[in-house]
Amino acid sequence: MQQEKIWLSSPHMGGNEQKYVQEAFDSNWVAPLGPNVNGFEQDLEKYLNEDVFVGALSSGTAALHLALIMLGVEAGDEVICQSMTFAASANPIAYLGATPVFIDSEKDTWNMCPIALEQAIEDRMAKGKKPKAIIPVHLYGMPAKMDEIMAIATKYDIPVIEDSAEALGSSYKGQKCGTFGTMSILSFNGNKIITTSGGGALVTKSKEVKDKAVFLSTQARDNAPHYQHSHIGYNYRMSNICAGIGRGQMEVLDAHVQLRRKAHQFYMDFFKSMNDVVVLHEPNNAFYSNHWLTAIVLESYEKREALRLAFEAENIETRPLWKPMHLQPIFQNVPYYGTNVSESLFDKGLCLPSGSNLKEEEFLRIQNVLKDFFKL
Numbered sequence: 001m002q003q004e005k006i007w008l009s010s011p012h013m014g015g016n017e018q019k020y021v022q023e024a025f026d027s028n029w030v031a032p033l034g035p036n037v038n039g040f041e042q043d044l045e046k047y048l049n050e051d052v053f054v055g056a057l058s059s060g061t062a063a064l065h066l067a068l069i070m071l072g073v074e075a076g077d078e079v080i081c082q083s084m085t086f087a088a089s090a091n092p093i094a095y096l097g098a099t100p101v102f103i104d105s106e107k108d109t110w111n112m113c114p115i116a117l118e119q120a121i122e123d124r125m126a127k128g129k130k131p132k133a134i135i136p137v138h139l140y141g142m143p144a145k146m147d148e149i150m151a152i153a154t155k156y157d158i159p160v161i162e163d164s165a166e167a168l169g170s171s172y173k174g175q176k177c178g179t180f181g182t183m184s185i186l187s188f189n190g191n192k193i194i195t196t197s198g199g200g201a202l203v204t205k206s207k208e209v210k211d212k213a214v215f216l217s218t219q220a221r222d223n224a225p226h227y228q229h230s231h232i233g234y235n236y237r238m239s240n241i242c243a244g245i246g247r248g249q250m251e252v253l254d255a256h257v258q259l260r261r262k263a264h265q266f267y268m269d270f271f272k273s274m275n276d277v278v279v280l281h282e283p284n285n286a287f288y289s290n291h292w293l294t295a296i297v298l299e300s301y302e303k304r305e306a307l308r309l310a311f312e313a314e315n316i317e318t319r320p321l322w323k324p325m326h327l328q329p330i331f332q333n334v335p336y337y338g339t340n341v342s343e344s345l346f347d348k349g350l351c352l353p354s355g356s357n358l359k360e361e362e363f364l365r366i367q368n369v370l371k372d373f374f375k376l
């Protein structure tokens, strides 16, 4: 008989989620607004703790779409984006008819390389087009080199949209990820560090921007008794049911970050003495990762595939790293700047089961596959 599947990252309820959902039913707030939506936004604002304003939306992708719209991105514009990421970081650029300009990773955090970023800005400006925004990503929860990236953004006066979809609970130099950019986005998809079954948020530094995002996300209805529209609107608001799940999840966020970090430590300990396996780790104590997923790099593509298949045979889910966007068929022929660090990572990298709900016996099963594979 096939053993039960071990997932890379699966939803992990804390217990009070159903209480908040029940309240929504009891008060009949079964709509894309209500007390849970407001409560969840307040919980996030308090957690992020940098005088930010949070708008709860239907997904992280929707948040990114609205952020780009509010920065005035239009057809024909260029937007700089980290190449190694999930397609949702880049797709909203295409929704607007703008062109992404992809930037390679650096080796320490696997996130946007500041050197390639500055080269790209200089080169695009020399070609007559100043990029409208920069989208760095905190991949797998690891903070990007935000000091360097923000300094370049400030030097060239380009707004930053921080893709913090994977990094709620991470911080850089003591400041929470999601509070560095002009705007930031969060995701509460089912596989993320906390989930609302599906959902996202826009984080901003001003109440006006938040209000504008909420306005656009609820069909851009002008203030009139009839339906009056002077902007194109979207249906992107979070529902009060989903927000109820989110409020319950916020109660266990810190505990779940600790459990993900424990899973990461398990792998760090296992691979400690192996020179041919690198575990993505915090470069120094300026970086604090929620370790949403623990990822490793093996010596070759063949070795990576063999390990992936060894896990698969035991019904354990693993996954190659994000395939860089500049290698994706949808983004052929778009500009790319870098030295192919991300290509090499993609070739040899693997994400390992990292959920906060992994049980002791599941860690044992994972360890057995690893021991067998590395002949320990």
Ligand SMILES: *Cc1c(COP(=O)(O)O)cnc(C)c1O
Pocket (backbone or CB within 6 Å): 058, 059, 060, 061, 062, 085, 086, 088, 089, 137, 163, 165, 166, 186, 187, 188, 189, 199, 200
């Ligand atoms: C999950 C994710 C998103 C998109 O979030 P959704 O809520 O699924 O739309 C964007 N960027 C990154 C890096 C992600 O991992």
